[in-house]
Amino acid sequence: MRALDADDFRGSKLGLLLLAIVLAGWAWWMIAADVPQYEVSENALLNVDLDSGTPRAIADFPARVARRIQPGQPAVLQPSGSRQSVGAEVSSVTPEGPFVRVTFKLDANDPPAVTTRATATILVDRISPATIALRALGRNNP
Numbered sequence: 001m002r003a004l005d006a007d008d009f010r011g012s013k014l015g016l017l018l019l020a021i022v023l024a025g026w027a028w029w030m031i032a033a034d035v036p037q038y039e040v041s042e043n044a045l046l047n048v049d050l051d052s053g054t055p056r057a058i059a060d061f062p063a064r065v066a067r068r069i070q071p072g073q074p075a076v077l078q079p080s081g082s083r084q085s086v087g088a089e090v091s092s093v094t095p096e097g098p099f100v101r102v103t104f105k106l107d108a109n110d111p112p113a114v115t116t117r118a119t120a121t122i123l124v125d126r127i128s129p130a131t132i133a134l135r136a137l138g139r140n141n142p
Contacts, residue, residue, distance in 0.1 A: 076088065
């Protein structure tokens, strides 16, 4: 009994406090962090519009993502075989059967001289990890 009376549980209290701080930080991150959500298409073409002389790009995305892509969203295009990327903005979204054709306005000062294949990545949303987890739980339940 003397041993229990003499022990003030200082180590246990510090460990519990440290655990509470870590759990509070993790909970804050789950709710407050913004995780970017992207849609990617490997079927993009970079070219120069012959009518206006402005650089543009066109990409086809699956029709299921049409509601997530809106004009004005930022995008990045990476030409095949190149490490450089070109900033862009979605200028129009047009349904084309099983695909959605997305036209981009490029930010590049030096347009590509020839038509080039590219990968298009569009930032469609920023959501918290908690939202991602809740969406994943909802998909598994009928």
